[in-house]
Amino acid sequence: MDELYILRLVEEKKYIQIKKILEEMNEVDIAEVMDELDLHNTLLIFRMLPKDLAVDVFAHFSVEQQRDIVNAITDKELEFILDELFFDDMIDLIEEMPANLVNKVLKDSTVEERKLINQFLKYPPDSAGSLMTIEYVELRKKMTVKEAMLHIKEIGLTKETVYTTYVTDMNRKLEGFISLRLLVVSPEDAIIEDLMEDDVIFVTTHDDQETVANVFIKYGFLALPVVDTEGRLTGIITVDDIMDVMEQEATEDFQRMAAIVPSEDPYMTTSVLNLAKQRIVWLLVLMIAATTSAYIIESYASVLSSVVILASFMPMLMNTGGSSGSQASTLIIRGLATGEIEMTDGFKILWKEFRVSLIVGITLSIVNFARLMLISHAGFAVSLTVSLTLIVTVAIAKMLGSMAPLLAKKLKLDPAIMAGPLITTFVDAITLTVYFSIATVLLNL
């Protein structure tokens, strides 16, 4: 349905028509349209929606809009929303609300509920615990398929997913899982224990969300159980939430690798000032770091002033070094993120990059030497200086570029910060030193 058309209907106050259109739409699209409205109209239309749909739409609102609505609606309306919201969405809501609204949200919760909420609020931000929800279907192994199906029929609508159900014992210890598909195709009198898969793949509450995402990708699961340190089932993570994590983790890595302080806010709605702030920090760091290169050049000022043409190859050498380093670091950073590369692969990688860098460096160097001699007529000594520097630079850049992300990970930093810009700054200094040292020898300076 056309967004502009609905917004015009709102202006014309054709509410009956709006209601009819919205009821046919997906909750994600409704939330998207309503994000364009002012609070008055949002509330008006929000209250017009069938209650269950209203809750689904609420879960997809922006943080700001959720805040405004929580602030504006009555306690009774809020109670209904909180009752119907999935637990993970409620936790997200509480985390984003200012203190006075948190009080409004928690007012009617029981001691038990508050305890659980507090437990969930304590999980580290990017952990499995912070992603999971408690609305899963629990079965017992002695149940028959018929009993299980009746149970699902009864509670199915209140669960985040019914397609994977979990078999637990009296102490909530995870014993197995079974898919709804298998339940549906199995005879009614079969026993869950005989059907269930007892080799359960699970994650623990403190696992990092990137690890969790890699498990989902590897096995193609729709949901994954989360257990605590004693092996008790404490929640599940569903694939839709993991897709968001994957997108967000990739975006963060892209930002870090481009020397931007990561932010979850979309580009188009981020203010100019905030965009500037995200970018200035690293640029300042890199600018200061480039001082090293300046000192190196200054200390070779006499070399430069006798052969000024040497300056003209500096950009090419520095860029080739920087790009060579970026290539290696990017592949390693990505490999670490997808779980393909492990910390123990360090030596294999170094040896691999050394050989790659020789092939790349020598090839570039030959092309460059021919070009300088035949087209630029730079003379033998200068051409050789530039070409030899190229080989050394590519080799150092690739080895440094591949090792830096592993080092960062070892130091519990995000490997993605060791990307292009930072590597380039290091490589620059090395390139210049190599360049002028070789020049001093070959050009007898």
Add this chain to the structure above:
Amino acid sequence: MDELYILRLVEEKKYIQIKKILEEMNEVDIAEVMDELDLHNTLLIFRMLPKDLAVDVFAHFSVEQQRDIVNAITDKELEFILDELFFDDMIDLIEEMPANLVNKVLKDSTVEERKLINQFLKYPPDSAGSLMTIEYVELRKKMTVKEAMLHIKEIGLTKETVYTTYVTDMNRKLEGFISLRLLVVSPEDAIIEDLMEDDVIFVTTHDDQETVANVFIKYGFLALPVVDTEGRLTGIITVDDIMDVMEQEATEDFQRMAAIVPSEDPYMTTSVLNLAKQRIVWLLVLMIAATTSAYIIESYASVLSSVVILASFMPMLMNTGGSSGSQASTLIIRGLATGEIEMTDGFKILWKEFRVSLIVGITLSIVNFARLMLISHAGFAVSLTVSLTLIVTVAIAKMLGSMAPLLAKKLKLDPAIMAGPLITTFVDAITLTVYFSIATVLLNL
């Protein structure tokens, strides 16, 4: 189960024990372990597995292993695998096989089947058509819930998913969809037509896989119907396949942005020669492109030789320009990939980047001016030259960096190629020109 432990059992030929262990494992893990074995042992163990599990494991083998197995097994064994494989996995298999094996695969197929296979092979590689499979559950709107459930019970195990089922008319025209969850919780005599969602969100066979992935992320679906130009249901795409697409698309973008020719092969198993090939092309292009910078510096050789210290600030200016450009281009490339930024946003982005660049440029410039005056004692004129260049460079880099990906997209190129390395090369040339022009004026050269 420990991989090394199983491999040792294989060496010790303890096949009964191996069989017992494997039967308990997830098919993905079995395939992973078997990828370590030689063909003899692979075949031996492959034939030991229960037939259905064997097919699931086969679908997860590497291309090389699939090829070897297809080559080695009997026609009868192959027929069983082909019958049980999901259609999308079969198409992938055919696409990867050499011609002689394709003939072996297609030998027993009917004319009808071949026609369908050919149709699927013709979809563009990154399109929805090439991702979809034909094993979906089709319902009719006049069915009761009971009839629908019986239908699913009968055919459920042969379908890629049963959790979303599709309602079509006699001409396979898509009329609606309904989730298995809703079927399970609804009364048996309810009619599908009254329950189904008739506002169906779908993709078409020629939609790009990145577009499809963004629909999945936005709505959190488990499956999405694919229709042809006449609105007829031709297949479905499931979320597990889309997670692979998301990871692969992000990896490709990371590679392109680091001036690497994209490849789906994992780093650790790619040969040194292939890694070198992926990297040389762009480095050569960038090296040649840097000739421009060399010419610019040469043409200002007299300026440089009179104030050699100017050379020492070149790395800092070029890196800051390059990083500033990367920051902008990365955000735009990522925004285009996730669908957050659209081609029509061009002017808004340019205006935004202009303002961001002023804040960033002026801030950097002030810090830099103070540093050069107070710490480096570079003198007023040189400090001013460097600082003014910084402002202009950052502004040009950010505007160029943000527009280049949009331009690439307009030219039907991948926006990701307009990342750091390429932008840096352009920005270098501009930076140097600005730098020496300002120097000529301010230093009276």
